[in-house]
Amino acid sequence: MNDKRTTSPRRRRVLSGLGAASLATVLLPRARAAVAPLPVEPWSQQPGEPGLWHPYGLPSDFEKDVVRRISRPPAMPGATSTLTPLGDLFGAITPNGLVYERHHGGVPLIDPAQHRFVIHGLVKQAREFTLDDLMRFPSVSRVHFLECSGNTASEWKGPSGLPVQMTHGLLSCCEWTGVPLSTVLDEVGVAPEAKWFLAEGSDAAAMTRSIPLAKGLDDALLVYAQNGEHLRPENGYPLRLLLPGFEGNTNIKWLRRIKLAAEPFMTREETSKYTDLQADGLARQFVFEMDAKSVITRPSAGQHLGGPGFYPVSGLAWSGRGCITRVEVSMDGGKTWRDATLQGPVQSKAATRFEAGWHWDGAPADLQSRATDETGYVQPTRDALVAARGLNSYYHYNGIQNWQVAANGEIRNA
């Protein structure tokens, strides 16, 4: 550190060129109480870990709490969900190791060389494909969210008190690479009477869903990669179906078979599960699209504000029907709203990061976000959703989420 008392000839010339007031300003710092200088840390004084210390890189140990979590221990270890730590993430893309899981029969560990994929039924020529075959088709890469239709079911009857990972964590967004299903359907030839297809996984649950053929011919993908690398085992390695904007369960993992037919198959998943019970006792079936939804991830319940001042209010918005066109935020529990900035690129059926600046005055506040999508649909309040669906729908909860900020900076889901 320089000795302030040393004055070089150049410094004397500079000082003599300053006015008296400036001289006083220059002299004043020496009169302040001494503060500890910034330390030279141990890591600056010796070489660090070698390159390739982790052939597959991992986050810093200081990020060890940023992991998937489960909401309760499952009855069967393989029939469970794990939740993305949304409150600790940035941008719109979910890192592969944190993409949420929902399984019915555990995660199969599949040798890609052994895996086969078949399209049959109402087709001109049934075919089987190896993974290599599928990777030889012309490929596309698309950014899309994936959301379990049971996401946020905790909030139907009012604020659950849970933090954002637990309330909204069955949501992730990746860049998916694969071949459009329409390309492979061209390969086998679709019979004119085909209107639906069964998609089946090769896990222990042999999970099946019936999908309208129109979706298969539209933007459905057979994907083998997420965020630049092959699918993770828990997300469907080596092959999964990707139906942009549709309920998570329809995006069949460990995909082995597609069968075209004239009628839906009425599988267990689309009858006894994934149907939405109304107040009148009837249940909606084939509820595919995930409606527009948003949530503030930071600041959110369980986090803490240090004191009054400027904070970015940041979160995610997404819609299964297209692009998010607007996100509004409220700091007073929905009485007044203003637009947040959307961080581009805004992509269709993909998560979009929004952010709004907030000068917190230290008074209690209620933070909310509200998304609008390109169809003009506006994310509803919980009350509006319950009025439309009743309290036993379970699936497809997309109500506006409130985070209550106390004067001491504590934030609660209340």
Add this chain to the structure above:
Amino acid sequence: MTGVTIAHAASPYDLGKPIDAARLSAWNIDVSPDGRGLPPGSGDVAHGRAVFAARCAMCHGAVGQGGVGDPLVGGAGTLASAKPVKTVGSYWPYATTLFDYIHRAMPYDHPESLSADEVYAVTAFVLNLNGIVPENARLDAHSLPKVRMPNRDGFVPDPRPARP
């Protein structure tokens, strides 16, 4: 395999290879509501009682009341109440789904291990527990699709986006 027309156009990329019914046979196990896909075989309630006790009761309870696994029995008339109970008897629209699901996914620890006869039998037993088939019922590919579930008309199409 159904509905394959004889002539086929050349495939644009000629990737993959043709597959026939024989090679597909172990995978082509799905059952439709009209009964297509149901295999040969049959099973009655009495045999189903024995298979259930040995392979199902540890998760679903001795009389299907639930436990670690879902309840299979009960809940009739509760769907419009504040506390609906959705079981095979109160909620499932098709009996064929029961065969399809048991065959492909159950028992949880060893799916696809039950024979076709055993799956027909367990299906009959679960339906009998719910009062849907009588004690002397024997089910097969002919009779199972004829079973009409109490909640057969309990489903409506998705009214969105026209209605919330």
